[in-house]
Amino acid sequence: MLRMTNLSKVYRTHMIETHALRGFEIEVKEGEFVTVTGPSGSGKTSFLNIAGLLEEFSSGEYILDGVNVKGLDDNQRSRLRNEKLGFIFQGFNLIPDLNLYDNVDVPLRYRGFNATERKKRIEDALAKVGLASRMKHYPAELSGGQQQRVAIARALAGTPKLLLADEPTGNLDTAMARGVMELLEEINAAGTTILMVTHDPELAVRTTRNVHIIDGQVSDLVRKGPTLVDTSTAATA
């Protein structure tokens, strides 16, 4: 599904060079549910941004669903994002001036579906997250957990191949967080690959695979049973 080889990302500002990712290697197969953990400043966000085609990388190779990302221009990347990826953010990032229906509609409009197709997808997506009855409501009228579920519906409406989630439960209480995780697990069971960045070790434990990033490099941990086996190929810093 997703493969990064020897990827690096350098931020340059005036006098300072920051290496966010160094010699980064990762491969995610279709259908996997991968959590990405690491301390703050480790490069988790940069990794997610690059994986999500939100940022360019400085060197290395990134192949997404068979497409080599390197030569793509902005329009092509946008198209790729629109068709293959779904995003879920920590701060929900719903558009406050649009109701739930219109919020889920946003990526579908860019896809170019006609009105009937869009209507069907939106209704299905909202039904899947259990909020079909509140289609005309506005985000401000919903609780945090409900808003996140709408964000998930928005991510799903385009039937993406890969779902990228950035701390999706970070702003939710434990009960809501559990609800969202269960929803994500359902979606993964139905065949969507999920890549989730999280702080919470409890959540990391629930998934089959956990990738740990420290100082811009991967420390891959695959869960096989209750013990952790370190299969990283690069030495930890």
Next chain:
Amino acid sequence: MSAYYFKLGLRSLRRNPLLTALMVITLAVGVAASVSTLTILHMMSSDPIPQKSARLFVPLIDPDPLDNYTPGEKQDDIQITYQDAMNILKSGLGVRRTALYGVAGAVEPPRREIPPFNMGGLAPTRDFFAMFEVPFAYGQPWTEADEARGADVVVLSRQMAEKLFGDVNPVGRRLNLMGFPYTVVGVTEKWKMLPRVYLLQGGSPYSTGEEFFIPLATAVRHETQHNGGMSCSGNIGPGFAARLASDCTWITAWIEAASAGDRSEIQSWLDIYASQQRKLGRLKRNAPNRLFDVPGWMEYTGVVGKDAKLQTWLAFGFLALCLVNTIGLLLAKFSVRASEIGVRRALGASRAEIFRQFLIETVVVGLVGGVLGLLLAVGALKLIGMSGKAMANLAQMDWQMLGLTFVISVCAAVLAGLLPTWRACQVTPAIQLKSQ
């Protein structure tokens, strides 16, 4: 607290110079346009003789025949006939009366170096000077005896006296005017009356005044042509005498009453007089006899041109636009300070305090805009004044208008600031303190 807010206001202006400049300039331009047009309108329509304007009256009697008459329509003439003017003079109404018409004549200067030239003047009766409080630099108005026999006497304006005789007192000197030797009996001081309401027919009531005055009786005796307008209906015989006897209108009469309340008395006299004249076969139209005080006369004759009003409306429309623009800019300016407001509220400021702070900020904007607006307005008036003598007299900023500039500017700013300030108060402390 207010002084503190004032200082804060000044400081905040400096913080975002581009936004500030835009706001102040927009407001200043709107204020300048409004103030300059308003100044001209103010000068055009201001009461030229406020201490008396309610008890100076102009009578209007319509002598025209029935042809071309639709009852109720506005009269074309604003002057009256010689007969009616003389009868009014003899009536003894009010404290004093005068009748006058504009004249022009050739003058032969006593100094040979200056070639003969034309002067514009007025032929009133002697009560004119007292009625309109004309100041004298030398001498005085002609005597009643002079007036009775239509003597060749003249009162000059200060400017004309200096041009003809130099900087000396010319009273008693002779002057060749309109072909006859006149004796100078007085010189009027520089005297500004805008508009020169006593004679609104012909010429500009806003340009510099008459250069000479001769008695009405003298002008009539010399058969001096009118330098203004005359309106005649029907056939008039040739010659000046026929004109005096006719129903041509070419003279204006004024009556000074003891008080404004005497108006009804004068009106009754007019009506009785008119019915007497009708019995003699005149005044066939039987139109209402009008009586106007000075403000009423200015309005009836439309002294304040439509163009002046148009310009003022336009300028205020433009100010309205600038105001709406400023609302937007103030909204932007205040909205970026939401976190500051949240912090202030958290630290104990009440809604009212926030309101006061930001309102004072808008006042600061208004004052700065007012200063710039004043400079622009003065410049604009100078520019407008260049287009002609009459305009130059009108395009003068006085203290009243200066004060009004700041009042308009601050009021506009405050009005524009009401919505943004109210919005600023609505900021809840809690939400703004969250980092997101």
Next chain:
Amino acid sequence: MEIRPIFSALMRNKTGPILVALQVALSLAILANALHIVNERRDIMGRPSGMADEHAVFRINVRTLGNETPEQQLADIKRQTEVLRSVSGVAAVAQVSQMPLSTSGSNTSLALDPRQSKESAVGSVYVSGDSLIKTFGLKLVDGRDFLAPELVDVNEATENVYPPGVIITQPLAEKLWPGASAVGKTMYFGTGPEAQPTRIIGVVENLISAHGEFNERAMHSVLIPQRAYGGGRGTLYAVRAEPAQRDRVMKEAETALRKSSALPLILDLTTTDEDRSNKYRGTVTVSWMLVTVSLLLLVVTCCGIVGMASLWVTQRRKQIGVRRALGARKIDVLRYFIVENFMITSAGVFGGVALGLALNQLLVSKLEMTRLPGGYLIAGAVVFWLLGIAASYGPAWRAASISPATATRSV
């Protein structure tokens, strides 16, 4: 095209859009009316005088110091006319009672039938004992010019003579006898039993009145074949110089007149160009003011649109990043902002059309202005639509440049 969601989003945050729309509406309303007035004034100032090459024409007012008898004045007129004719470069001279656009002159009431109670028209009266057609360079379109025997001398001090025949302007002929030839027809000076009849001898294409009124009266003039003297005023001469020689001819004419007179004369020479510019000076000032304010209106409104659009882009940075993350291309973001601005401008334009009509109604009723033709509002609408798009382009471009990574950043 996502029109409905853009519209709903706008409705949720009405204040900013309303302010912009209001600015557009105010500007459009004022601009349309202002430009209409400017154009009207321009048309009035551009009215032809009816004289050929009016730059070559000037007038001389002659006054003497003393009081001449009417006979002396007549002799002076004849002598001075000859003196002027003999100045080199003078093409024609006419002693005349008034000059076009000089704001000094007389009008007379005219009627078709003496039994009328209301006048049919008002004519500006040009009295001359010489050929005005020749001196003014008027174009004769019907009938003929006056013949020498018809040009009589009239002593205004002793006689009141009405001319048996007159020449009138074509607009006046059209008004009195629409569609027919006026030559040979009878017209009356004044109304009622004392009205004096006269016959139309000729019709000239046009001659503007002395007062240059801002309505049809300015085109109604009457030429009377009389050399009038003894009226107690000075004498007025109209002089036509050869093309491009006017200024020199003026100087020489002045010298020649002074030399020819034993008594000192007061001479006032003014060109028709000066008369025209004096007449319209006030109108020019108002027109300039209207144009200046119109330009300022456009500038202020443009700044307002740019400012507001920039502010919204800044306020919605995060939202724009999210849209990009969700797959919007740069052009999608650009289009969103331009469409949004277009909607707001359109609301402003519609409001402006209504406001403009209302403003015009106010001007018509309170200041006696004329009705606004629809073309001005339509043209104004187009101008503001274009202005809106142009003004919002910059901020929209900035919005499109926002990186999709903004979506994931926490601040």
